[in-house]
Amino acid sequence: MSLGVLSPHLNTPPNNQGILIGDKVYSEVFLAIDSSIIPDERFSSTPSMLDGLDHETETDLRILGCELIQSAGILLRLPQVAMATGQVLFQRFFYSKSYIKHSFEIVAMACVNLASKIEESPRRVRDVINVFHHLKQGKGKKSSPLVLDQNYINTKNQVIKAERRILKELGFCVHVKHPHKIIVMYLQVLECEKNQMLVQTAWNYMNDALRTNAFVRFEPETIACACIYLAARVLQIPLPSKPHWYLLFGATKENIKEICISTMKLYSREKPISEQLEKQVEKRKVALEEARLKAKGQNPNLTPALAAIGGFSPASKPSSPREVKMEEKSPNSKLVQGSENRQLFAKSPLNGSMKKERKVFQNGKNHSRSRSRSRSQSRSPHRHRRSHSGTYSSHSSHSPSPRQHKGRRVSPVTQLRTERDRKSESSRRGNKRRRSRSRTRSTSRERGRDRDYVKHKHDRATSHHWDHRERERDRSRDHGRSKHQSRSHSGHSRHSK
Numbered sequence: 001m002s003l004g005v006l007s008p009h010l011n012t013p014p015n016n017q018g019i020l021i022g023d024k025v026y027s028e029v030f031l032a033i034d035s036s037i038i039p040d041e042r043f044s045s046t047p048s049m050l051d052g053l054d055h056e057t058e059t060d061l062r063i064l065g066c067e068l069i070q071s072a073g074i075l076l077r078l079p080q081v082a083m084a085t086g087q088v089l090f091q092r093f094f095y096s097k098s099y100i101k102h103s104f105e106i107v108a109m110a111c112v113n114l115a116s117k118i119e120e121s122p123r124r125v126r127d128v129i130n131v132f133h134h135l136k137q138g139k140g141k142k143s144s145p146l147v148l149d150q151n152y153i154n155t156k157n158q159v160i161k162a163e164r165r166i167l168k169e170l171g172f173c174v175h176v177k178h179p180h181k182i183i184v185m186y187l188q189v190l191e192c193e194k195n196q197m198l199v200q201t202a203w204n205y206m207n208d209a210l211r212t213n214a215f216v217r218f219e220p221e222t223i224a225c226a227c228i229y230l231a232a233r234v235l236q237i238p239l240p241s242k243p244h245w246y247l248l249f250g251a252t253k254e255n256i257k258e259i260c261i262s263t264m265k266l267y268s269r270e271k272p273i274s275e276q277l278e279k280q281v282e283k284r285k286v287a288l289e290e291a292r293l294k295a296k297g298q299n300p301n302l303t304p305a306l307a308a309i310g311g312f313s314p315a316s317k318p319s320s321p322r323e324v325k326m327e328e329k330s331p332n333s334k335l336v337q338g339s340e341n342r343q344l345f346a347k348s349p350l351n352g353s354m355k356k357e358r359k360v361f362q363n364g365k366n367h368s369r370s371r372s373r374s375r376s377q378s379r380s381p382h383r384h385r386r387s388h389s390g391t392y393s394s395h396s397s398h399s400p401s402p403r404q405h406k407g408r409r410v411s412p413v414t415q416l417r418t419e420r421d422r423k424s425e426s427s428r429r430g431n432k433r434r435r436s437r438s439r440t441r442s443t444s445r446e447r448g449r450d451r452d453y454v455k456h457k458h459d460r461a462t463s464h465h466w467d468h469r470e471r472e473r474d475r476s477r478d479h480g481r482s483k484h485q486s487r488s489h490s491g492h493s494r495h496s497k
């Protein structure tokens with residue numbers, strides 16, 4: 001069933017590349033039962049095989065997933081049609097996606113949930129998760145209830161996302177035509193519908209064939225003919241053979257034989273163990289992740305690989321290394337630059353007016369620095385003296401580096417100016433030192449006077465305190481003696497009376 005014309009403005013272009021809506025051509029959407037049949041080329045190289053999973057492990061995973069869907073459908077009391085739809089969706093999805101990148105258990109839950117909606121028997125996601133949790137614990141063991149924690153919330157979100165992913169991957173073509181009714185109809189044509197054993201056996205083989213890839217390779221009519229043929233051979237019930245009865249329904253002998261062989265192989269296979277299959281899938285997933293990181297040039301711990309950065313070299317700096325070292329290491333570079341600025345400033349016409357302001361500013365600044373230096377020297381006299389730039393250096397350190405003046409001729413006027421600046425600067429420094437020494441001496445004298453005054457005051461206070469205590473003690477003694485004398489005098493007078 002192809003998508004027809006939606007409006008009178010739709011026109012199909014002559015080259016049949018899509019649908020013309022206005023001025024744009026859109027691709028055509030084709031929905032049909034035949035679109036659920038997978039071509040034979042995709043069976044030889046599935047996405048799981050491309051990721052490194054072997055064919056036997058993939059077959060076991062398909063069988064295990066379909067068995068989980070069938071068991072969960074029985075516990076959820078779903079109709080058989082819903083369970084069959086879930087298994088077909090599961091098979092179709094993993095022919096488009098890999099078992100390495102998608103958890104088969106989460107996809108199986110999503111298929112059960114989606115199939116229950118398609119077949120109009122919806123079940124809650126919580127019920128589906130509880131049933132799968134019960135099946136995972138095993139039949140012989142006592143099942144514990146599922147705890148409604150963050151893990152449960154994450155699983156529920158994963159199931160909902162997986163359901164959307166299935167719909168997107170299958171193109172929303174999720175309707176499945178099942179051969180259940182077709183089997184009964186064909187047996188009525190063959191006049192064998194009264195044989196209940198034949199009907200039930202053919203029905204059972206059809207349910208078992210859901211674990212194989214027969215439902216994504218062949219039409220439902222061919223599957224119904226193969227199940228009837230297999231049930232008749234097992235029960236030894238003769239069917240018309242001249243001509244063969246299945247030719248009437250459009251089936252071929254080769255297709256019937258292939259379906260019968262794939263169904264009978266299920267009974268000779270060992271039952272898949274989920275723990276072993278999960279370990280194999282996890283191992284392959286780790287190997288793929290390591291290969292991906294190696295291709296990016298990283299180790300498994302997300303550190304860069306040494307082989308990938310063997311030819312790495314840092315970008316060179318624009319200047320030569322000698323100049324960079326000189327600029328970084330020489331402490332006089334700033335002073336030389338300052339002297340050059342002073343030379344340029346001396347030539348400017350605004351020199352006379354700006355020089356006074358600069359002198360006032362420097363005097364104020366030097367005054368505050370000398371005050372702070374004098375305080376620090378009075379506190380710690382054994383410290384080294386600092387220069388005005390804040391570094392421990394002598395007078396010779398302020399001279400410009402000879403390397404920087406090498407290869408550059410200086411005029412004699414400039415030399416005289418620089419010598420004059422040096423002399424004025426040295427005299428200025430000497431004056432500053434004398435001022436700072438006199439200030440430190442005056443401050444130390446003032447502090448000594450303050451200490452003596454405080455000590456004298458403290459001694460006077462303590463002596464006054466002890467004098468006051470002695471007076472109080474003498475008063476208390478005199479008062480006690482007077483009381484004792486008055487009592488003795490009164491007692492003596494009484495005795496004489």
